[in-house]
Amino acid sequence: MPQNNAMPKGLSFTTHHDLPVEIHDNLRAYVSELSEVVEEKSDDYSTPPHALQLPADAHIMEEVAIAAKRYSSPHLKYVLVIGIGGSYLGTKAVYDALVGGEYGGSAQRTKLLFLETFSPQALENVNRILATEVHSSNELLINLISKSGTTTEPIANFQLLYGDLSKRFSDIATRVVCTTDVGSALWIEGARLGFGLLSVPTHVGGRYSVFSSVGLFPLLLAGVDVDGFREGGKDMLQAVLSLDEKKNYAVRSAQEMFSALSLGCSMFNIFHFNPELESLGKWERQLIAESIGKEKDLSGKVVYAGITPIVSIGSSDLHSMVQLYLGGPRDKFTMFVRAEVPTDPRIDPRGVCGTLVEGTTGKTSSEIMEAILSGVMHAYEKHHLPFSEARLPEISNYSIGLYMEWRMATVIYLAKLMNVNAFDQPNVEDYKKKTRELLLAH
Amino acid sequence: MPQNNAMPKGLSFTTHHDLPVEIHDNLRAYVSELSEVVEEKSDDYSTPPHALQLPADAHIMEEVAIAAKRYSSPHLKYVLVIGIGGSYLGTKAVYDALVGGEYGGSAQRTKLLFLETFSPQALENVNRILATEVHSSNELLINLISKSGTTTEPIANFQLLYGDLSKRFSDIATRVVCTTDVGSALWIEGARLGFGLLSVPTHVGGRYSVFSSVGLFPLLLAGVDVDGFREGGKDMLQAVLSLDEKKNYAVRSAQEMFSALSLGCSMFNIFHFNPELESLGKWERQLIAESIGKEKDLSGKVVYAGITPIVSIGSSDLHSMVQLYLGGPRDKFTMFVRAEVPTDPRIDPRGVCGTLVEGTTGKTSSEIMEAILSGVMHAYEKHHLPFSEARLPEISNYSIGLYMEWRMATVIYLAKLMNVNAFDQPNVEDYKKKTRELLLAH
Numbered sequence: 001m002p003q004n005n006a007m008p009k010g011l012s013f014t015t016h017h018d019l020p021v022e023i024h025d026n027l028r029a030y031v032s033e034l035s036e037v038v039e040e041k042s043d044d045y046s047t048p049p050h051a052l053q054l055p056a057d058a059h060i061m062e063e064v065a066i067a068a069k070r071y072s073s074p075h076l077k078y079v080l081v082i083g084i085g086g087s088y089l090g091t092k093a094v095y096d097a098l099v100g101g102e103y104g105g106s107a108q109r110t111k112l113l114f115l116e117t118f119s120p121q122a123l124e125n126v127n128r129i130l131a132t133e134v135h136s137s138n139e140l141l142i143n144l145i146s147k148s149g150t151t152t153e154p155i156a157n158f159q160l161l162y163g164d165l166s167k168r169f170s171d172i173a174t175r176v177v178c179t180t181d182v183g184s185a186l187w188i189e190g191a192r193l194g195f196g197l198l199s200v201p202t203h204v205g206g207r208y209s210v211f212s213s214v215g216l217f218p219l220l221l222a223g224v225d226v227d228g229f230r231e232g233g234k235d236m237l238q239a240v241l242s243l244d245e246k247k248n249y250a251v252r253s254a255q256e257m258f259s260a261l262s263l264g265c266s267m268f269n270i271f272h273f274n275p276e277l278e279s280l281g282k283w284e285r286q287l288i289a290e291s292i293g294k295e296k297d298l299s300g301k302v303v304y305a306g307i308t309p310i311v312s313i314g315s316s317d318l319h320s321m322v323q324l325y326l327g328g329p330r331d332k333f334t335m336f337v338r339a340e341v342p343t344d345p346r347i348d349p350r351g352v353c354g355t356l357v358e359g360t361t362g363k364t365s366s367e368i369m370e371a372i373l374s375g376v377m378h379a380y381e382k383h384h385l386p387f388s389e390a391r392l393p394e395i396s397n398y399s400i401g402l403y404m405e406w407r408m409a410t411v412i413y414l415a416k417l418m419n420v421n422a423f424d425q426p427n428v429e430d431y432k433k434k435t436r437e438l439l440l441a442h
Numbered sequence: 443m444p445q446n447n448a449m450p451k452g453l454s455f456t457t458h459h460d461l462p463v464e465i466h467d468n469l470r471a472y473v474s475e476l477s478e479v480v481e482e483k484s485d486d487y488s489t490p491p492h493a494l495q496l497p498a499d500a501h502i503m504e505e506v507a508i509a510a511k512r513y514s515s516p517h518l519k520y521v522l523v524i525g526i527g528g529s530y531l532g533t534k535a536v537y538d539a540l541v542g543g544e545y546g547g548s549a550q551r552t553k554l555l556f557l558e559t560f561s562p563q564a565l566e567n568v569n570r571i572l573a574t575e576v577h578s579s580n581e582l583l584i585n586l587i588s589k590s591g592t593t594t595e596p597i598a599n600f601q602l603l604y605g606d607l608s609k610r611f612s613d614i615a616t617r618v619v620c621t622t623d624v625g626s627a628l629w630i631e632g633a634r635l636g637f638g639l640l641s642v643p644t645h646v647g648g649r650y651s652v653f654s655s656v657g658l659f660p661l662l663l664a665g666v667d668v669d670g671f672r673e674g675g676k677d678m679l680q681a682v683l684s685l686d687e688k689k690n691y692a693v694r695s696a697q698e699m700f701s702a703l704s705l706g707c708s709m710f711n712i713f714h715f716n717p718e719l720e721s722l723g724k725w726e727r728q729l730i731a732e733s734i735g736k737e738k739d740l741s742g743k744v745v746y747a748g749i750t751p752i753v754s755i756g757s758s759d760l761h762s763m764v765q766l767y768l769g770g771p772r773d774k775f776t777m778f779v780r781a782e783v784p785t786d787p788r789i790d791p792r793g794v795c796g797t798l799v800e801g802t803t804g805k806t807s808s809e810i811m812e813a814i815l816s817g818v819m820h821a822y823e824k825h826h827l828p829f830s831e832a833r834l835p836e837i838s839n840y841s842i843g844l845y846m847e848w849r850m851a852t853v854i855y856l857a858k859l860m861n862v863n864a865f866d867q868p869n870v871e872d873y874k875k876k877t878r879e880l881l882l883a884h
Contacts, residue, residue: 085761293766319527324735
């Protein structure tokens with residue numbers, strides 16, 4: 001792919017530490033190698049890192065758009081996303097960011113509902129919403145997402161829901177879309193039952209799949225400007241494949257995380273200063289944990305590699321975790337993330353309680369939040385705690401797309417530096433085996 | 443206080459590791475000392491650990507009940523809790539547990555809304571709910587909670603909301619209750635403005651305040667059986683002051699956490715297997731982080747003490763974090779927490795997709811979740827990862843009360859073992875100073 005030196009619009013990334021950030025030769029070679037392989041106009045997904053080209057894949061977008069058009073209507077009130085792990089975390093990250101987090105989203109015509117873990121209580125909550133608010137089958141679409149098609153939680157949840165729904169709506173089979181690998185057991189069963197089918201490229205893992213049908217289909221149905229989201233990802237794709245290291249934020253971020261880890265930081269603290277980005281934090285938490293947490297390196301040697309990602313929310317966690325972060329063990333590397341917000345109310349200088357907190361009256365909420373964040377970064381510097389700072393000009397489809405593509409590339413590069421496989425999760429099998437035995441024994 | 447050897451009803455706590463758990467002499471002496479001081483029928487709160495006796499304090503309960511009676515009515519739709527950190531985390535923990543977590547709570551006549559961090563988006567969400575669903579002032583109560591009365595976020599949020607509300611409702615001052623220290627700046631300003639006032643005992647810190655007016659007042663208004671909740675706390679109070687170490691779960695839990703920390707575990711992983719307990723996890727996260735994370739020990743020596751609490755949710759995080767937990771660094775001590783659930787749907791053996799996941803059809807959801815949890819614990823044992831297991835017979839007012847009192851005592855004992863002050867948070871001042879300067883400079 002030709003070099004493009006365009007900076008991703010809007011994202012800024014600043015270092016506040018003296019960790020070594022000189023780029024390792026093997027990382028430089030890998031970026032060069034990837035930039036030859038990953039292409040903007042390719043639908044070749046023969047290796048896992050090809051997932052990075054998804055935001056630019058017009059073919060997948062077209063497939064998703066056709067499907068969305070088929071199921072979308074002014075009547076559609078809920079899209080129930082049934083999936084776990086990488087099958088929902090990216091979609092929820094984008095959705096929560098754009099609808100405003102907790103208590104947000106009331107203005108959406110079509111809302112997303114997520115059913116992920118296997119919990120009678122969560123199932124009951126979803127059932128109650130379906131029972132009271134869905135009165136005809138065209139008000140609902142079920143998107144069952146499982147790459148392998150054999151994941152216990154989503155399949156069991158679907159089975160429990162489908163039984164009831166098929167009694168209420170005789171045509172419910174026409175309101176189910178399965179997103180899965182072509183030819184998986186779910187693909188075959190879905191085809192038999194007349195469900196809609198959307199494919200995921202085989203080598204695209206769940207945690208790298210937000211720009212595939214996994215994320216795009218439900219987001220499009222919920223009215224999200226998916227083109228803007230993909231545009232952000234596409235612009236960042238240029239940057240993360242750039243050999244100009246000043247402009248390649250992914251290389252820089254991976255290198256500083258690697259240095260921090262080598263120097264004793266066992267945790268990476270993703271510190272979001274917009275509460276509606278908490279789900280984005282949880283998406284990145286999975287991305288880092290599963291990609292880097294490895295018993296063995298690429299040569300098969302036992303290394304117990306990993307950095308534990310933790311998610312903090314400002315300013316809430318200043319009243320919850322910051323005592324530990326400032327006073328406790330020096331074992332964390334932090335990235336502060338802050339996006340500007342469009343609405344910005346100002347505190348009335350003539351209002352009540354004006355004397356209780358010095359300096360706040362007459363200020364806008366952004367001014368106050370900036371003073372808080374600056375205070376925190378100042379305290380981190382005073383305590384010699386290493387951190388970096390990412391700034392988004394706004395919370396938008398475009399900027400979230402930028403951010404997610406950036407973090408996926410960063411993790412792939414960090415895995416390279418650590419000599420581990422960014423794309424597998426072999427130890428998950430360790431519990432699944434015993435679970436299967438127990439389920440089959442009774 | 444006389445010894446009572448009654449076991450707390452229902453909570454079971456099992457050790458799955460070979461960490462040293464012999465009780466240190468200084469902890470034993472401290473329990474003995476506390477059991478002399480902390481009394482079931484006392485309203486003496488002259489030292490911070492007296493907070494443990496709150497569940498048994500009839501006087502505080504009476505004050506709260508009178509206030510709740512004054513503001514409660516069949517018209518009351520929303521109680522808006524404005525507070526941050528310890529001022530809301532406990533209340534939200536209980537509320538979310540009992541109404542069912544995300545998408546839960548629709549059946550409540552009176553709902554709690556929480557406004558914590560300072561975020562234009564969160565404020566806009568709350569404003570929208572108030573604008574569309576609150577039509578007269580008696581449908582709303584604002585509970586502004588700040589122990590000091592000078593916390594930036596809640597005061598600023600309140601100022602922004604109150605301005606608009608006073609234009610809509612001329613009697614809005616009659617619908618505000620401040621929960622704060624007697625004589626604080628907020629207490630004085632609230633009295634002047636005709637707001638209701640509820641006191642918190644001076645030495646009860648925010649993170650130990652859920653059984654005080656801070657938690658009891660909004661919970662009672664939301665229809666929570668506060669008596670059952672206090673009963674759980676009271677029964678556990680007996681146990682955590684017991685000198686019979688087999689029955690004192692707090693001493694045992696503190697001792698094993700201390701051993702794990704001494705042997706290199708830098709993180710305590712609270713692994714809830716009921717998603718509706720995520721907020722309970724966040725409450726405990728603050729409790730541990732602020733109480734134990736300390737730059738200096740009691741002698742003033744710089745120690746950078748602390749264990750970083752992280753919250754995991756089963757089974758979601760099996761598809762997100764467990765690869766890291768099983769394969770990554772050996773730096774975590776885990777506590778699995780699982781409560782039985784009353785509704786327990788069974789998967790229809792004749793339903794669709796029955797062949798996709800072996801062993802699930804015909805099973806109830808609890809049977810499947812137990813098999814998953816057993817599989818995980820089995821994998822932890824295989825990997826020699828230390829953990830303990832807490833079981834609740836149900837999610838109820840009583841069992842949540844048990845659990846919270848247990849964890850507060852545990853943290854107090856752990857601080858004792860680590861020779862740090864469980865009740866202060868001096869480093870929080872490190873960022874506040876600079877923030878104040880910045881706010882006053884402009």
